[in-house]
Every structure is written in C-alpha cells, then in structure tokens.
Amino acid sequence: MLLIFEIDRSFADRLGELIHCINFVSEDIIAVNLLHEHLHVTLADTSEHASIIKKIEELIQQFRTSPLQEKVLSESRARETFSGEEELYDSGLLKKYGNGLVRLQGKAVELAHFFDAKFRRIALDLGAVEFSYPVLLPVETLKKTGYVNSSPQYLLFVSKLVENTDIFAGLTDAIDNGTIASLCCSPKHALSPSACFHCYADLSNQKLPSPYVITLKQSVFRNEGRLNFNQIGRLMDYNVREIVFLGDQNYVLEIRHKIVNAVSRFLEDIGLQGKLNIAYDPFVIPMMQRYKKIQLRDEMKLELRLSLGKEKDLAAASFNVHGESFSSTFNITIQDIDVVTSGCVGFGLERWVIAFLCQFGVDPSKWPEIVTNELIKEVNQPVYL
Numbered sequence: 088m089l090l091i092f093e094i095d096r097s098f099a100d101r102l103g104e105l106i107h108c109i110n111f112v113s114e115d116i117i118a119v120n121l122l123h124e125h126l127h128v129t130l131a132d133t134s135e136h137a138s139i140i141k142k143i144e145e146l147i148q149q150f151r152t153s154p155l156q157e158k159v160l161s162e163s164r165a166r167e168t169f170s171g172e173e174e175l176y177d178s179g180l181l182k183k184y185g186n187g188l189v190r191l192q193g194k195a196v197e198l199a200h201f202f203d204a205k206f207r208r209i210a211l212d213l214g215a216v217e218f219s220y221p222v223l224l225p226v227e228t229l230k231k232t233g234y235v236n237s238s239p240q241y242l243l244f245v246s247k248l249v250e251n252t253d254i255f256a257g258l259t260d261a262i263d264n265g266t267i268a269s270l271c272c273s274p275k276h277a278l279s280p281s282a283c284f285h286c287y288a289d290l291s292n293q294k295l296p297s298p299y300v301i302t303l304k305q306s307v308f309r310n311e312g313r314l315n316f317n318q319i320g321r322l323m324d325y326n327v328r329e330i331v332f333l334g335d336q337n338y339v340l341e342i343r344h345k346i347v348n349a350v351s352r353f354l355e356d357i358g359l360q361g362k363l364n365i366a367y368d369p370f371v372i373p374m375m376q377r378y379k380k381i382q383l384r385d386e387m388k389l390e391l392r393l394s395l396g397k398e399k400d401l402a403a404a405s406f407n408v409h410g411e412s413f414s415s416t417f418n419i420t421i422q423d424i425d426v427v428t429s430g431c432v433g434f435g436l437e438r439w440v441i442a443f444l445c446q447f448g449v450d451p452s453k454w455p456e457i458v459t460n461e462l463i464k465e466v467n468q469p470v471y472l
Contacts, residue, residue: 088129088130088131088136089127089128089129089130090127090129090136090143091127091128092125092126092143092147094121094125094126094147095151097151098150098151098155102121104150105147106121107312108146109128109143109146110312110315111240112139112142112143112146113130113138113139115130115131115133115135116128116129117129117131118314119314128143155367157364157366157367157390159362159363160364161351162362163354163359163360163362165360165397166394166446169394169396169397169445169446171445174448175444178444178449179192180192180195180449181440187311187321187323187324188323191437194451194462197465198440198443198462199326199436199437199440200465201458201461202434202439202440202443203326203436204461206350207304207328209346209350210302210330213300213330213332213345214300215300215301216301216302217302217303218289218301218302218303219303219304220286220303220305222279222305222307222308223245223277223278225288226244226274226276226277229242229277229284231416232281232287232413234280234284238280240310241280241309241310241311243277243278243309243310244276244277245276245277245278246271246273247271247272248272249270249272257270279305279308281433282303282305282307282329282431283329283331283431285303285305286301286303286329287331287414287416287417287419287429290333290419291417291418292417293419294420295420295421296422297422298333298335298338298421298424299332299334301329302330303329304327304328304329305329306325306326306327307326308323309322310323311323318401319395319401319441320435320438322435326437327433327434327436328433328434329431329432329433329434331430331431332429333421333427333429334427334428335421336410336426336428339430340430343389343406343407343430347363347389350391357458358446358447358455359443359446360393360446361391361392361394361403362391362392362400363390363391364390365386365388365389366388366389366390367382387407387410388405388407389405393439393442394445396445401438401441402438403442404435405433406432407430407432407433409429409431410428410429411426411428413429414427414429
C-alpha cells in the first residue's frame with residue numbers, strides 16, 4: 088500500500104530528520120521516499136494503516152508547527168573534490184557487513200588509532216583519569232539515565248537462553264524458524280548506547296574532592312532503524328573516545344570550550360573540512376520534541392559535522408552539557424561545590440576515518456604529511472619478535 092503526504096517547504100532543511108523519525112513509526116513501513124513536495128510511504132499489506140497514517144500526520148504537524156534552526160558557529164574552508172562511498176569500499180579499507188556494520192583494514196585502522204590518540208591526548212592534557220568499562224550496561228542503570236524515555240528507538244538489549252537443556256537442544260531449529268526470542272530470558276543488560284553512562288554509575292553516591300575529568304574508549308551500540316542505514320557512517324556498532332567532566336557550571340562550560348578549541352586547531356592542522364553547529368538530539372518520541380528547542384536555546388549540544396561531499400556531511404563529534412541531570416540522579420557531589428553539573432564530549436572514530444578518506448582519498452601518498460608522519464612513527468615502534 089502506498090501513502091502520499093504533502094510536505095510544505097517550511098521545514099525543507101529538516102526533511103532528512105523527518106524521514107528518519109517516520110522510519111521508526113512502524114515495522115510495517117517498507118520504504119519512505121521524497122518525490123518533489125510529497126512523501127511516499129510504502130506499507131506492508133497487513134499493516135494497521137489508520138494508526139500509521141495518524142502517527143505520520145502527527146509527526147509532520149509537529150515539524151510544521153515547531154520550526155528549528157541549528158546555528159553554525161564556525162566552518163572551515165570548502166573542499167573541491169571528494170572520494171565517493173564506492174571508492175572507499177573498492178579500496179578494501181572499508182567493508183560493509185550489513186546494516187550498520189563495517190570493518191576497517193590496514194591504513195584505515197591506523198587512522199582510527201591516530202585520531203583516538205589525538206583525542207586521548209586532549210583529555211590527558213586536561214588532567215583526565217583514564218578508565219575502561221564493559222559494554223554491557225545493567226537495565227536498571229540504563230533506566231536511571233533517562234535514556235529509556237528520551238531515545239528508546241536506539242536501544243539494543245542483551246538476553247540469555249532460559250537454562251534448560253531441552254531449550255539448548257532446540258536452539259538451531261529456533262534460529263531457523265525465527266522463534267529464538269521465545270527461548271530467551273527477559274534482558275537484564277543492554278549494549279551501552281552512550282559511552283558516558285558507565286562513568287556516572289561508577290561515581291554514584293561518591294563525594295569527589297575536586298572537579299573531575301574522565302576519559303575512555305568504548306564500543307557503543309545504537310539501532311539507527313532498519314531503513315536509516317543507507318548513509319555511510321550511520322552505524323549500529325562503533326567506537327567512541329569519550330571525555331566526561333564534572334564540576335560547577337562555569338568549570339563544565341570552560342572544559343567544553345577548551346576541548347572545542349583544541350579540536351578546531353587539530354582540524355586546521357590536518358586540513359579536514361567541517362562545521363560546528365549548535366545542535367539538538369534527533370528525538371523520535373512525540374513528547375520529547377519540545378526538548379529540541381531547549382537544547383538549542385541553552386546551547387546544550389554542539390556538534391561537529393565533517394564533510395563527505397559538497398552537499399553531504401556527517402556528525403563526528405558531540406560536545407554536550409547536561410546541567411544537574413546526571414549528577415543529581417546518581418548523587419555525585421564535589422567538595423565545596425553546591426551545584427554539581429556535568430558534560431561530555433564523544434568522538435565517533437569510524438566516522439572520523441570515513442570523513443578523512445572521503446576528503447583526502449584512499450591513496451596514503453596523497454594524505455597530509457602531518458598525518459602520514461604520525462602513522463610512520465607508529466609503524467616504526469620497537470619490534471620484539
């Protein structure tokens with residue numbers, strides 16, 4: 088069944104965001120396409136058409152009546168040429184395994200290490216303590232963060248089989264028949280959708296002697312939606328270098344400002360093109376839409392978008408302040424500070440690699456010398472074999 092919705096141009100710059108939201112409305116949505124000024128939504132024949140139509144119309148109305156404009160704070164010089172997605176895959180540096188799953192190889196892996204080392208250095212220069220956490224996050228901790236209410240569409244839960252030998256013996260048939268969920272326990276863990284959540288749980292009910300900075304490298308997992316993985320870099324499983332900081336409001340804003348400045352200088356040094364925006368999170372739940380305006384008004388979220396082409400870019404870093412939301416929820420206090428606030432910065436490492444390859448190509452001989460010199464240093468480490 089094909090549904091057609093008229094779209095006006097009042098939110099033309101947010102049509103990609105609208106389509107992203109519509110793709111989560113129902114599993115019965117097969118495809119969403121924009122043709123001229125109409126959205127064509129294809130549904131499965133067995134779907135509940137009336138309910139889906141109502142939800143889509145409500146989303147369109149919310150976008151129409153709640154105009155939002157991200158403000159560009161800075162933008163680097165535009166590039167003239169880019170490598171396309173197919174060139175990246177053909178080179179072998181990047182391989183797609185399915186929706187949201189990619190692997191890096193060779194020089195692409197070296198680039199990921201290069202970027203991670205630079206961002207880790209920024210954190211350590213701020214006095215950060217480095218941690219390593221598991222990817223599994225207890226469901227109760229996840230619930231406490233508020234993510235279950237704000238962004239449930241991204242969640243991926245982890246379960247185990249019911250402990251029963253008959254169930255173990257029938258697992259292969261259940262996989263073949265698509266009934267494996269019936270053999271599993273209710274999940275007690277989720278794959279962490281945000282690298283900072285473990286930090287707040289770790290500091291729960293503690294009184295810190297002074298403002299605190301943490302850094303970690305973490306695998307992060309998000310279900311971007313089965314119809315939303317068509318853009319390169321939109322991943323289900325990816326690596327993040329995270330910096331988390333706690334203190335009073337002035338301290339948190341100062342740390343974010345220092346990190347933004349450091350990253351801006353790094354971009355200039357290596358010649359990567361991008362722009363820094365005051366941004367908001369792409370909430371899907373209708374009741375969460377008003378928080379987008381709050382995030383823009385209070386400049387809670389800054390986003391660095393790196394260019395993939397002349398008219399295409401990708402969010403590669405997010406610079407966030409949270410107010411008291413996590414420090415209060417997890418009862419984190421600091422000596423001599425009445426109101427403790429927090430912030431975090433996350434760098435999506437695969438996205439930095441992808442943007443770099445799109446801008447500089449897949450031939451390392453054409454990469455900036457400042458980058459290749461660092462890669463050579465890494466290769467020339469002592470050998471113990």
